Amino acid sequence: MKNKGLGCLLAFVIVALLVSLALNFVSFAAVLGMGLDSASIGYVEPKQKFRETLVEAGAAEAKDKIVRIDIEGIIASGPAGDLFSEGGMNVDAIQRALEQASEDKNVKAIVIRVNSPGGEVTASDNLYNAVKKAAAKKKVVVYMDSIAASGGYYLACGASKIVANETTLTASIGVIIQSLNYSQTFGKVGLETMTFASGKFKDTLSGSRPMREDEREYIQSLVSAMYDKFVGIVAKARNIDEAQLRTGVADGRVVTGKQALEYKLVDQLGYVEDAYALAKELGGAKDAMVVKYSLTPSLAQLLGIMGKAQASSTGKVELDVSDRLLPRLEAGKPYLLPAHMVR
Structure with a gap:
């Protein structure tokens, strides 16, 4: 009992x-x-570690690794990774991934696979800086997939070596700012915008009125300043005369990987496997395995999703993926993108 x-x-x-x-x-x-x-609930989430997935096996019992990091789609500032994307990589996440790979003693080199038409100027510059910092510690090879244009090429200039597929679309060295003017439409329907601004340039790019000539010169000067930095980075990274760049391929044109090699914008042509081989050679680790970094949802992220689903009357979590299909350009924001992607 x-x-x-x-x-x-x-x-x-x-x-x-x-x-x-x-x-x-x-x-x-x-x-x-x-x-x-x-912070409001007294909980600080630890820095996430990236999951490693085997891409290519190395020699038996080899601990050396080549890390592959993927950069996909429009480059934009934002949250550090999307829970539902493949790998969940965004600007902040890519910076953390490069940091983790740089600090891992078993990682002998890094391969960054770029498949991006470019994006925001500052976001692209931040990635360029992160790639350059990583390349100062370990060899970094950028592999250009279908497209690595404008901002995608900008960040590649921070790498130790660049490999492009023969059919890759790259270059597009230039900056673009776009705005929509609808002042004539307002006049036809009898609408008028009343604007109160503290200075004559405060409402520059307003679509409700025609642009003044001094405003055109002002916006062009901003574009030119950012373009100067882009060209300077390319010239230094690729050891090409800056004047030659300005009068040649750095006019905004998109070129193939084969043409990029002729212009000295890349180091060699090949496939991603060739990028792995080059990384192993540069890292002195011929027997290394190749692993791919991707994010694993944290407990807090999973609980947050469950909480939102519970709070919803339908009990469903809705995902908006429309911004992955087409770039959503903000009026007045500078971008490193091919002109055909801007409308």
């Missing part, structure tokens, strides 16, 4: 603990679902 009583008590304690854990789990998910940040 005594043993039976102890067994019942133990069972009761276990059930109570499970119920308590379940209630805490639901409460934490609800808190995250309500949009409260980690």
Whole structure:
């Protein structure tokens, strides 16, 4: 009887603990679902580590690694990774990935596969700086996939070596700012915008009125300043005379990988496997395995998604992926993009 009583008590304690854990789990998910940040609930999420997936096996028992990091789509500032994207990589996440690879003693070199038409100027410059910092510690090889144009080429200039496919579209060395003017449409329908500004350039690029000539010169000067930096980076990275660049391929044109080699914009042609081989050679690790970095959703992210789903009346989590299909350019923001992608 005594043993039976102890067994019942133990069972009761276990059930109570499970119920308590379940209630805490639901409460934490609800808190995250309500949009409260980690500081407001006294929780600081640790820096995420990237998951390694084997891409190419190395020699038996070899610990040396070549890390592959993918950069896909429009380059834009934003959250550090998308929970539902392949690899979940964004500007902040790529910077962290390069940092992790640089600090891993078993990583002998890094391969960055770029498949991007470019994007925001500052975001591209931040990635260029991150790639350059990583290349100062370990050899970095950029492999250009289908497209590595404008901002995609900009960041590649921070690497130790650049490999392009013969059919890759690259270059597009230039800066573009675009705005929409609808002042004539306003006049036809009898609308007028009333604007109060502190200076004559404060409402520059306003679509509700024609642009003044001094405004055109002002915006062009901004574009030219950013273009000067882009050309300077390319000239230094590729050891090409800057004047030659300006009068040649750095006029905004897109070229193939084969043409890029002729213009000395890349080091060699090949496939991603050739980029791996080059990285192994540069890193002195011919027997190294190749691994790919990707993000694993953290517990806080999973709980947040569950909390939002619980708070929703439909119980569904809705995802908007439309911005992955077409670039959403903001009026007045400078971009490193091919002109055909701007409309």
